[in-house]
Amino acid sequence: MAIMPLATPDVRRHNLGLVLGRVLEGAGEARADIAGATGLSRGAVTSLVAELIAAGLVEESDVVAPAGMGRPRTTLALAAAAPCVVIALLDADHATAVAGTLAGEELARASRRHGRPMGDPVAIAGVLADVLDEVAGRMAEARRRIADVCVVVWAPVGGTPVRVLADTDLAWGEVDLLGLLRARSTALAAFERAGGDARLVSDSEVAALAEHAAVGENALLYLKADSGIGGAVVLAGADDSGARVLPAALGHLPVVPDGVRCACGQRGCLVTVAGPDILLARSGLEPLAADEGLTIALEAFVTQVRTGVEPAASVWRSAAAEIARTLQIVALTVAPDVIVLGGFVAALAADVDEVFRGIQPRIAHVPVLPVAPVLGSALGADAALRGAQRDARMRLLADPLAI
């Protein structure tokens, strides 16, 4: 990024974001609370809040604040008609669109099975366009402007313009998903015509972002296993909004030399030994063909492992070891403060943690790098959605008046 001079209006923009952020985050904060929390003077907060109210983003709520001495606090809240954020999410089975407020409150949702059409991203884009337009229509009825559209997909993304890079699961090559969607969704086309900047991100990236915010550590390594295995690394930035995400294709880390061949052309990728389908097959648990079949089967697997049912228990033991080895390799390269497991492995994180601690390289009894704890996700299936919403919010807070 080029060098940028700063002037007084930049100060205003920054502080507006700060104040709006407090309104969103702190439930029912009053001006005085915001002044205390941000370090701004009360006079400045008055002025900033007035501008946010004038912009239609904030309003004085009549929530009854706990009574005390002195003049009662006037609590602030996001305006009821403030613009919303739409997340269009593609997971293993469903295309889902969710509209939410800047604070993350859900306003509308539509979801539909996409039928997993092999090698046919166009069909999936059509389903996603449907749910997106449905949700956008509901927002139009409610007279809510759409401030941001974010498309979340299970595969890695990259390039400029950003596109889906490759997908093991449904055998896609490089796909301009945003382009396909643009041609099929009137809502997306309208959003972009109005100058909006729709984004395409991978689910592990945003899920990792949400987990990062939840645990509050500096550097976080995230590994997610549901239909496949993915991951990301998140680093806290200098300021709160500056978190940085690196996508990590953890599923394709070659952990077993001369292992079975993977769809990606390598041998012994992590997915080939710890992928969900493999675990189920080895445990004699077949996913049902019905809706949520995979999820239900994985839940059964987790239950069997926790109650010691064979062969699930020993299948998991060896998978946990491979996952721990993978994490150890990655930990050597990014030195995380904490490692979070998402998807069905979240419930089994303690097993991975135990193996992980045992295989740390040490020199003179001292770990080569500090050993990070391996934790299960606290957010569960919502992580990707929450993370995408958080990402959208961070972007919008950088310039609140542009919302």
Added chain:
Amino acid sequence: MAIMPLATPDVRRHNLGLVLGRVLEGAGEARADIAGATGLSRGAVTSLVAELIAAGLVEESDVVAPAGMGRPRTTLALAAAAPCVVIALLDADHATAVAGTLAGEELARASRRHGRPMGDPVAIAGVLADVLDEVAGRMAEARRRIADVCVVVWAPVGGTPVRVLADTDLAWGEVDLLGLLRARSTALAAFERAGGDARLVSDSEVAALAEHAAVGENALLYLKADSGIGGAVVLAGADDSGARVLPAALGHLPVVPDGVRCACGQRGCLVTVAGPDILLARSGLEPLAADEGLTIALEAFVTQVRTGVEPAASVWRSAAAEIARTLQIVALTVAPDVIVLGGFVAALAADVDEVFRGIQPRIAHVPVLPVAPVLGSALGADAALRGAQRDARMRLLADPLAI
């Protein structure tokens, strides 16, 4: 980091850094050039430069600017007596201290062999304190204040307060190098008493930072091989000064399953198959006992490889393959835009690049992640020093008047 309000003085601080940065970077810039380059108004630049001159950081130089129409430009330069930066660097053989200007110009240097005392960091700290004090003394004679002290060591560092974590080479455990140095260097003690904040960093971190600045890409993966193998990942920040470094213990990535046992307790670490000592031994090249013995032997190895002398050539072929495999694993987790090799492998980067390109995982013929080029370092042995200087400069430019 906590949320921080911005006020007008923060604007000033930022813009002072911007202007001082231009004075350091652009050789012989005048006020008008700075205004053009930064986007600040000429009036603001006048005022900012005046403040930097008053602070003793900048002065008007009488460099004869290329004549043209109009009033001649008054070129600016770093003040001759501006405070300096001292880097104390520990490498495989030597302890070196270098004092330099904020612009990176060398002012004084002292270097001494430390004799590689096994398991004895105290002895090494003593040698480093000697050269540090020698250089600091020369700065005192020249009436140069020391604005920053940065200690660079070949091993990984971390923790709070920051310390050396572990070292394969000389069998250290965790060592509070800064503390050892503080007790032995009067210059360091004085610097800290005056409120200075000495830092301890690993050589790969800062070398990677220098390479990052040199290639100008967004995300960079750096692997360095000299006495050992280390690395780091560097990510560009939102603004120029925000580059972020992750240390990476690449030498201890286990690449050969059931390989020979490494000093770190694992089997098959990269150092056990591509470490410099291994390559030399297998090629029948023994390092001389004399000064620079290892460096000279490695130069001979590189020459033999490039001219096809056996067994060096085939020893290198298999090492290059292991290095490429390691890079591929790490590239899957941090998605670098470019990979840079430092140390003696810099000259042989093309071989690694060739193997690297051939082993990329692909799905439907599309790489899972974009393939980064593997390049040899352009900076050579200076990388760590240059990077540490750059790092110091970035910190000081964040608040020029505090210099």
Added chain:
DNA sequence: TGACAAAGTTCAAGACCTGAACTATGTGTA
């Protein structure tokens, strides 16, 4: 009913930047 406490507002003062007018200092041409 009146003292008191805390919230919120107003406003003068100060810090900064922009942009335009103005001054300084050369080159090029008659």
Added chain:
DNA sequence: TACACATAGTTCAGGTCTTGAACTTTGTCA
């Protein structure tokens, strides 16, 4: 030699923002 011209650098009025103190508002409590 003199005068127009071009570019560098300075000055200053105007505008944006924050701070901090004084002031107003709106409750509770004795």
